[in-house]
Amino acid sequence: MSTNHDNVSLEGVHSQAIPFPKPVASKTSVQIGFIGLGNIGSLMAQNMARKGPIGEPNFPAIMVWNRTPSKAEKLVAMVGKEKARIAQDLEQVAQECDVVVINLANDDVVRTVYLRIQACLKQSPPTRNKIFVETSTIYPSLAAELDVMVSQCPLTRLITCPVIGSPIVAEKSELILVMSGEYRSKQEVSHLLVPAVGRKVIDLGGDVQKSLTFKLIGNSMILGNIEVIAEALTFAEKSGIGGHHVEHLIREYLPAPSMLSYTQKMRHANFDGKNGFSIDGGIKDATHIRRLTAHYNSPMPGIDVAHQNLLTARALHERHVKEGKTRWPTLDWSGIIAGTRVAAGLNGFDKTKDFGTLDEQ
Template sequence: MSEHLLSALNPSHSAVPYSRPQSPNAPAATRVGFVGLGAMGYFMAQNLANHRASLPNDNPPLLVWNRSPEKSKKLLNALGEDKIRIAQDPAQVASECDVIITNLANDAAVKSIYEKFTEELRRAPPTQHRIFVETSTIYPSLAGELDALVSSVPHSHLITSPVFGTPAVAAKAQLLIVMSGDYRSKKEVAYIFVPAIGRKVFDLGGNLEKAPTFKLIGNSMILGTLEVLAEAYTLAEKSGIKILPAPGTIAYSDKMAHDKFDGSVGFAIDGGIKDASHIRRLTAEVNSPMPAIDVAHQHLLTARALHQSRKQEGKAVFDTLDWSGIIAGTRVAAGLDGLDINKHDSIVREG
């Protein structure tokens, strides 16, 4: 679904919509840092480090930092010191790298990290071009706040570059990437990202809010589809009917039909709730109602509450719930067990 939306935006078959940068500091030799090794960031950093090591240039290892050091150590142990270095703090990443990539859980974490970046660089201003690449799903207005921070530092530019895809897609370096911001910076970053972490870049122009807005629109389509699927599957379960996965949404249909709600290999429900909240805020700001997203948000909250309750009781099947668990909201509303299809698969209609 996201790919169709992006293809309509930019029908070009080229993986990168820019000519190669002519800068003497070639992208492959650039010092790159990565902050945030969560479900998506870990695979993005892993693939980026492997790709850079495979190039003929003498590339420095990828400098990484994560709030919980275990993830950084795991990546270092997996790839080795020739590909990965661990930073002591975010300030080190900002001070030592030419390109700094962030992939973080929420807006508060993003702003906090960028404040640390700029605090360090104001103390020791860079003398060369520096690019900050924000790849998280953020509310669009935050891009302006980040730009105010970054632009206060000499030679520094921000681009917003959210990605489309699940952790499984990130692991295969098949993400779809959208970019907005400074043109020269986008050119340099695009050739760092493709094919290292993604397969195609889409340019949304110079307005930094465009890429985050586009990401929320794309996610609203996915979330709206999840809500429709959840309602349809719940109706089928109540009616005692076994239905086949819907074409075009087979992966999520399969998860709902068989309770495959493992968020550690999918999209964690906390991220879904955060994105739903952003989408609802955006619809309010532009006076464009999306009632399906309002309902989906409520059902995501119900699903998370049920899952947290089961974790406290020691009965949770998965440590992290996938956002396809949204079906728990519709099931509960229909009087069914929210997270266990086996407890209501024999329902039959009364004559």
């Protein structure tokens, strides 16, 4: 099996990207499985299938499962049957895989999947070590529940590993992996996922809730930036300056790839959430952030405003869906700008219906 890691220095990877020494090599190959193939999960699975861990040329085909079978079929068609195979159900992934990476949409779905995994492994207990890698963005206290479920099964461990990065970043294997949980499990998983899936691991210790708290802090920064850019674009149009100058300023002064991408989406009304981050996911994350800040008495008023604008944008989109007037079955969270535009007296999504504003293409 060819990989993209032929020229990578293992010592360099250890010292710069992974805070754990490489574990003693196992005599048997590690079987990796993926449950959940959304916009981020599918890219992680693709990269793992195509590249595999460093130093394992005979890495076995990954096993994948998704509630919508077509997504699993599409992935296998892209990487080849020798690199990925489809499980008949999620229980097969839980039983046959040594490391299971889970990436799902929300807390309720995550809890349901783990209840099925727990029932499966209690009925058929593992005979070798098994690690579940929870990469979904969920409320931190749920991780404690999942840890209890998993620990009731013999030889089974849970680590939380939310990922930071957009689909563009995930496609390039440049995600940041934030890990919490049992040391040896983090050690093993780190050396499987870097650099095939991510470029760096941040270790936040043994408490499985900490990495999820950190992920929500990270998402608050991203959401806060999107909100400010949405407000700036709207203000620039209303003041007659034009959003193109705001985009130029970001490109010259704040050239973060994700911020440029969101700016372009908002400027050109490209709110298709099919290959981005859905507004439902954004509202879920904003709700978690606000709940967490209330728990710690640490206000984030910018997120309160962003949450309101996300709700406004979703309400507008749902109305347009009912009226058959939308181009996007799923709205990207960059659609947040509809909230700022409506507040400024502009049309939420359609700039062609505005008068007296400027936004050169």
